[in-house]
Amino acid sequence: MPSAPPAPAVPHVKVAVIGSGFGGLGAGVRLRRAGITDFVILERADAVGGTWRDNSYPGCACDVPSHLYSFSFAPNPDWPRSFSGQPHIRAYLEKVATDFGLRPHLRFNAEVTEARWDNATARWQITTAAGRWTAEALVSATGPLADPQIPALPGLDAFPGKVFHSSRWDHDYDLAGKRVAVVGTGASAIQIVPNIQPEVGKLTVFQRTPAWVLPRADRRIPAVERALHRALPFTRTLRRGILFGVRELQVDAFVRRPRLLAAVQQIAEWHIGRSVKDPALKTKLTPDYRIGCKRILISNDYYPALAAANTEVVAAGLREVRGSTLVATDGTEHEVDAIVFGTGFHVTDMPIGSRITGAAGRSLAEEWKDGMTALRGTTVHGFPNLFLVIGPNTGLGNSSMILMIESQLNYIIDALTRLDGLGAAALHPTPDAQRSWTEDVQRRMRTTVWETGGCTSWYQDAQGRNTTVWPGTTGHFRRATRRIDPAEYELVPHPAAVPAQAEARAQEVGA
């Protein structure tokens, strides 16, 4: 009896997806729908969820309404609140993974440490903590806000108390009665502060720059409304449509007419005034830049928590740590037992960049040393069949990132399903196409509030260039990513001969 052919040493798949947040799971669903079932989703953690698995801090919730902050193909009539909390969003993503048949494709504890394009075989060679794969295409959905950033402060290593980042909350550490410092006043800190202030002994908030904060129109979605959305699906479609339309209309003010935001700024000023009576604190909390320049935050309980008797707002950054004393940049000293860093993420220097190497043997990080660029936020010259989900200039200041992710998935699926017809093994953008896209994005960026509003923000890279936010409506981006334009691409031909071992396709993924 002939013996079975030996299993390939390195399993091969058509597509390898990195990450299992909204981006990676969305990619999985769309691949299956396109009839591509030969793929793996490589995830460094031991569960799906990305942002919504990692961020479990007290008060963690979305700040775009849930009925818009969800997949169009997986509506959820049961969102419990207009801005649902992390446990519900995480459960939603677990359900998406199950309902859409993604479980057989998931590989956990599989951190991608290297992905290298091999010109000879026209394939990606991928090394992970759980083994190696080869793939014809690589979809990188590693998340814009996935790798925490803690500032390198002198003396931090010797701090005798507890230290953690907002996205790595230590639930075993009891904050009750402790002197706690929260460093940073961004989107995470503003949710954390009011939720821990009542239980801690003393709360010290280090605020380098104040944020503009608007009231949060959050409410419980009553059972009758949820039943209505279940019984009459068009009601939830209508709800989503209204949420979407309102945000699309706001974009012009952010992008072309920042002066229109003056009225919004007045609401934010009124919001400070009604919650904070102490004039000195009010001055500390009032930004000196135009609203919208940094991400607008929403909260009803942040200001009252800052005005509470056990809270001190230090209007300065953290400079150094001396034992259990934190020294601010204004020279003041503060004794604490624990430090919570709400200091954001590696956004413009995404760590996966140094792990992905293209056709010329250069890493994405090297390619991007002067700033991130990609054609239509998704593809990069010299990196054949690499597709970035939430790549450069695809972030949003005011609407749901899922809209952008789904647009990119349209584009990626179009590229993958047209390769055969184009007679190519792979594609990557021409330098001209990538350059002219980037120049157009940066030209449109010039009039935006992010550039003209008088602030610096995490939207900008080390050179001060905004390489993160999309200067337009989500509708504009949807149209720009509907299909690939072959004129914008260089095609990589099929190699003359593919080594037999690499040719054998692993039958490990359920088709």
Ligand SMILES: Cc1cc2nc3c(=O)[nH]c(=O)nc-3n(C[C@H](O)[C@H](O)[C@H](O)COP(=O)(O)OP(=O)(O)OC[C@H]3O[C@@H](n4cnc5c(N)ncnc54)[C@H](O)[C@@H]3O)c2cc1C
């Ligand atoms: C606290 C918080 C609140 C937010 N609220 C909103 C909101 O209200 N509205 C909105 O539009 N956006 C919001 N965002 C932005 C949010 O990140 C995106 O909306 C979305 O969740 C991103 O999905 P993603 O799949 O691209 O990335 P992520 O959810 O970050 O998933 C990336 C995944 O890739 C994995 N990964 C990374 N590197 C590797 C590697 N080398 N190998 C293997 N796996 C890897 C990570 O473990 C993670 O599971 C919020 C972000 C945060 C942090």
